[in-house]
Amino acid sequence: MGRAPCCDKASVKKGPWSPEEDAKLKDYMEKNGTGGNWIALPQKAGLRRCGKSCRLRWLNYLRPNIKHGEFSDDEDRIICTLFASIGSRWSIIAAQLPGRTDNDIKNYWNTKLKKKLFGRVQSQTKPHQNQIHHATSTLLYNCSNNTYQTPATSFSCFGPPYSSTFSNTSASCLTATSILQPQPQESLVGPVQHYQLHDNNGVRIFGGEASCCSSSDGSCSNIQTSAGNNRELEYSDGDHHQQVGIHSYDEFYSDEGQKLIMASDGDHGWSGHQKSPNGLWGETETPLDYGIEEIKQLISTTSSCNSFVFDENKADENVMYY
Template sequence: MGRAPCCDKANVKRGPWSPEEDSKLKEYIEKHGTGGNWIALPQKAGLRRCGKSCRLRWLNYLRPNIKHGEFSDEEDRIICSLYANIGSRWSIIAAQLPGRTDNDIKNYWNTKLKRKLMGLLPASHQRIAPYQHSSSQNPPSPFSSQTSIYRDYCNNSPYYIPAPTSSSFPCLQQISVPSSNYTNTTSSLPFYQNQDPTVGVSPMQYYPTTDSSMLVFGSETSCSSSDGSCSQVSLGREIKQEEMGFQNLMFGDQHMQMNKLMLSQGNMNHDGGEEYVKHWTEKPNGCVFQTQETALDYDLEVIKQLISSNSSSNNSNNGYFSIDENKTEKGVYYNY
């Protein structure tokens, strides 16, 4: 027995939306909102459409601030970086690109960017194969004293942020957050916020979790996911994007995180951080920036392997990391 259809397929219109339907839907939502019920919406709006179809049309096309057209180099870079880090989590990637929807990004990736990366990038942009390690070996910890080089999150996209540890991030200041906003957190754990007004990215906030090895980070950016919810990966049940406006990513163990974060930084090996340290320079404020301005933020080899592994196995587990979605915490934990 198959799944029950979400609507009566015989009585709903399918296919491309007409301008009349668009304006009906837009008008209705602008006037009444979605009412939290997409299924009932088409009938109320006088549309012979499936609720899911209405939702998709609104989120991908009609809702305000949708950006269409060419992707910028910066957007390419962000997409590639995130794809190398988290795979085809389009909604998460979309959350970092205001105005873009996950569908848009997915299409762009599948039709253009992937091809561009696989075939057109000059050799100078291709990096050495990424660091890999077996489970029996500990990866070099970027948090250790010998590798005190960090990506300058201040000048780069938020997804490259390592967990703030002690004095590593002077531009992070501890902030107070009403504990009632969060579940599963303890009041003794600090919250951090980027206080550097010169940074280009949205203010970042860090949230502790009950597990001290976990770090949650998010940015207060406009909502860009196709679902408009910005809550694809959220910390706790009480964090509703409508209230918080955050997108959150929860990474697991710091070693893994920094290894992934440092993917693009040269030849990472098991014996230390020498290789991947060389392109990074510490700024006076304690932050670190990449010295090769032309360098991309992703490792082409990583992406190529992702692409090929995805096409063969249809599985985003690429050998560098696996995603363990721990449902009890309602967060996504990225683990080695």
């Protein structure tokens, strides 16, 4: 037995609204309001539509003072800042932008702003100089200073730590620093497990099946997996370090000889870290240059390793961190 449908699917019209339907709904709403019941509204208004559909049409398109068109720089900034701190709570974000709907903001974020903010950084380097090296590699995570290291270099942590279902592993740093995001109902002990690794943008870098290569006393000390694109991931833990395999990273060099390391999922673009002339690693520049520093600052102040609390019940949520 499934859930009872909110309306008779067979008798209601679906698809785009006609101007006549819009007029009927608008007219009815202006005269009567919802009457506290969206489900009953279509019949009263003479519409062959689902109540939910009417509600959506009214809220997203017909109600007064809806703002359509280009988002302003200020709106961009507000969206970015709020997304950074609360994630994809579009209705909350919309509440801060008068005239904008959650649907609008969601679409805008997914289609434009995300690209604008986290645009593909490889476009900022010259093609003929870009690809010096492409390798599958493992990265070493240093729990004490929250950095990842390649044999030669290091770059900053993708995200803050959170407690997760890694707690059944032996290494304390796993619960403190994990960037892997397993499915909440699953542990990492077992023959085949599912996992996801998200980048700072909440975008899945890679995911797939992971298998435990060795385990002792219920803990999983080494995991090897094949990412979606068949690149190997290696995962193991130790006293103060764990190896976190990144399925691929590429090194690029800018005109100034600055080195870039970028992780890619092959589908969703890149997350980049850049080594400056003074030897420090930082985020690569993004096409959206205004306000980004504020956003980063906000994120850094709200997601420190000690203060962040991960809600296991919300493990699927894409809370975004740098």
